[in-house]
Amino acid sequence: MAVCIQTEPFSVGQEIKRLTGNRRDIGAVVSFVGVxxxxxxxxxxxxxxxxYPGMAEVAIAKIVDEVHRRWNVSDCLVVHxxxxxxxxxxxxxxxxxxxxxxxxxxxxxxxxxxxxxxxxFWKKELRSGGAKWVSSNRADEAASRRWEAxxx
Amino acid sequence: MAVCIQTEPFSVGQEIKRLTGNRRDIGAVVSFVGVxxxxxxxxxxxxxxxxYPGMAEVAIAKIVDEVHRRWNVSDCLVVHxxxxxxxxxxxxxxxxxxxxxxxxxxxxxxxxxxxxxxxxFWKKELRSGGAKWVSSNRADEAASRRWEAxxx
Amino acid sequence: xxxxxxxxxxRERIGTPSEQIESESETVGALIxxxxxRDERYALAFSDLGSIRxxxxxxxxxxxAPISDASEIAFFPPMTGG
Amino acid sequence: xxxxxxxxxxRERIGTPSEQIESESETVGALIxxxxxRDERYALAFSDLGSIRxxxxxxxxxxxAPISDASEIAFFPPMTGG
Numbered sequence: 001m002a003v004c005i006q007t008e009p010f011s012v013g014q015e016i017k018r019l020t021g022n023r024r025d026i027g028a029v030v031s032f033v034g035v036x037x038x039x040x041x042x043x044x045x046x047x048x049x050x051x052y053p054g055m056a057e058v059a060i061a062k063i064v065d066e067v068h069r070r071w072n073v074s075d076c077l078v079v080h081x082x083x084x085x086x087x088x089x090x091x092x093x094x095x096x097x098x099x100x101x102x103x104x105x106x107x108x109x110x111x112x113x114x115x116x117x118x119x120x121f122w123k124k125e126l127r128s129g130g131a132k133w134v135s136s137n138r139a140d141e142a143a144s145r146r147w148e149a150x151x152x
Numbered sequence: 153m154a155v156c157i158q159t160e161p162f163s164v165g166q167e168i169k170r171l172t173g174n175r176r177d178i179g180a181v182v183s184f185v186g187v188x189x190x191x192x193x194x195x196x197x198x199x200x201x202x203x204y205p206g207m208a209e210v211a212i213a214k215i216v217d218e219v220h221r222r223w224n225v226s227d228c229l230v231v232h233x234x235x236x237x238x239x240x241x242x243x244x245x246x247x248x249x250x251x252x253x254x255x256x257x258x259x260x261x262x263x264x265x266x267x268x269x270x271x272x273f274w275k276k277e278l279r280s281g282g283a284k285w286v287s288s289n290r291a292d293e294a295a296s297r298r299w300e301a302x303x304x
Numbered sequence: 305x306x307x308x309x310x311x312x313x314x315r316e317r318i319g320t321p322s323e324q325i326e327s328e329s330e331t332v333g334a335l336i337x338x339x340x341x342r343d344e345r346y347a348l349a350f351s352d353l354g355s356i357r358x359x360x361x362x363x364x365x366x367x368x369a370p371i372s373d374a375s376e377i378a379f380f381p382p383m384t385g386g
Numbered sequence: 387x388x389x390x391x392x393x394x395x396x397r398e399r400i401g402t403p404s405e406q407i408e409s410e411s412e413t414v415g416a417l418i419x420x421x422x423x424r425d426e427r428y429a430l431a432f433s434d435l436g437s438i439r440x441x442x443x444x445x446x447x448x449x450x451a452p453i454s455d456a457s458e459i460a461f462f463p464p465m466t467g468g
Contacts, residue, residue, distance in 0.1 A: 033182075050393060099189060117464075204359070
C-alpha cells in the first residue's frame with residue numbers, strides 16, 4: 001500500500017509495474033486517472049489544488065483500510081498531486097490489484113467515490129475572467145452513499 | 153479508437169497519454185490490465201494465448217461500438233497480446249476516457265465482460281506436469297449477462 | 305469451397321488448424337454431423353456440443369444458422385481471453 | 387492553545403491559513419459562534435454553515451462534536467479532490 005501526495009507528475013505504467021512486479025498472484029489491475037478538464041467557455045488557464053497536509057494522508061489511509069476490509073485486494077495505491085496544473089495534466093490516480101477483476105473494479109470505483117467526498121483536497125479554476133473554487137458535486141455525494149448500504 | 157492485437161508488450165502509461173494528449177475534454181481515464189496469474193500448486197511456466205486473426209479485431213470493434221452507444225466515452229482502446237507469456241506479464245488492456253468517471257468506469261467494466269465472452273482468444277497453461285486449456289468461467293458468463301437487461 | 309477453422313483444443317484434437325471442404329450442408333448443425341461422421345477423431349472432437357462455439361464468417365452463430373452463403377466457418381471452445 | 391486551520395475559500399475570506407487561539411468553547415458549534423462574533427470577516431465566512439465542513443484533530447466531525455481535548459480544528463468547504 002502506498003499513499004503519495006506530491007507536486008510532481010507520476011507514471012501510471014511504472015506504478016502498475018511496481019504493484020505487479022515479483023508477484024504471481026495478481027490477475028487484474030484497475031487504474032483510475034483524473035485529468036484537468038476544461039468544460040467552460042472562458043478557457044481554463046490552470047487549476048490549483050489545495051490540500052490539508054497530514055489529514056490528507058490519514059483520510060486516504062482510512063479509505064485504503066476500508067477497501068481491504070470489503071474486497072480481496074492484493075495491493076492498492078493512491079497518488080494525488082497538489083499545486084498548479086494545466087488542462088490535460090494528470091491530477092491523481094488510484095490503482096487496485098487483485099486476483100480477479102470484479103474485486104479490482106469495485107475497489108477502484110469505491111476509492112474514487114470516497115476520495116471525492118472524504119479526502120481534504122480543493123480545486124480552484126483560474127480563467128482569464130477570474131478565479132473560482134470548484135463547487136462540490138451532488139452526484140459525488142450520491143455516489144459515495146451507494147456503498148453505505150453494503151456496510152451493515 | 154484503437155484495437156491492437158500483438159505479441160509485443162505494451163505501455164499503459166503511454167497509451168493513456170495517447171488518449172488524453174492534446175485534448176481538454178477528458179476528465180477521467182480508467183484502465184484495466186490483465187496479468188498472467190499463477191494460481192496452481194504445480195507452478196505455471198508460461199501461458200500461451202491463441203486467437204482467431206480477423207475475427208478478433210471484428211469482435212472487439214463491435215464491443216467498442218456498443219460502448220459508444222451506451223456511454224459518453226471520448227475514446228477507448230484495446231490491446232490484446234497473443235503468444236507465449238510468463239507469470240506476471242501483462243496479457244491485455246482496456247482504456248476508456250470520458251469527461252466523467254462514472255462513464256469511464258462502466259465502459260471499462262462492460263468491455264472486459266464482453267471481451268471475456270465474445271472475443272476469440274483462448275489461454276493454455278503450461279506447467280511441468282503438462283499443458284491444459286483454461287476452462288471458461290461461469291462467473292464471466294453471468295457478468296456478461298448483467299448488461300443485457302440494460303439493452304432494451 | 306468452404307474454409308473450416310479450428311482453435312484451441314478443437315484444433316489439437318482434429319489435428320489441423322484449417323481445411324477446405326466441399327459441403328452440401330445447409331446449417332452449422334448439419335455441417336457438424338457431416339464432419340463428425342468422417343472418423344473417430346472428428347467424432348470425438350464434436351462429441352460435447354455444449355463446449356463448442358461457432359462463428360460463421362467471423363460472427364458468433366447458433367447451430368441452426370444457415371451456411372449456404374458462408375465462406376468461413378470456425379469451431380472453438382468458449383473463449384477465455386481478457 | 388488551540389490551532390485553527392482554514393482551507394480554500396474559508397482561508398481566503400478569513401485571510402489567514404491558521405491561527406492559535408485560547409478558547410473555552412466545548413463544541414465545534416460553540417467555537418464557530420465564538421469566531422463568527424469576532425468581526426465581519428469571520429461572520430461572513432461562517433454565514434452559511436451548510437457549506438462548511440470541520441475536522442477535529444484531522445478527523446471529519448459534526449458541529450456538535452466536543453473539542454475540549456482537541457488540539458487542531460480545521461474548517462473548509464466540501465471537498466473537491468480526485
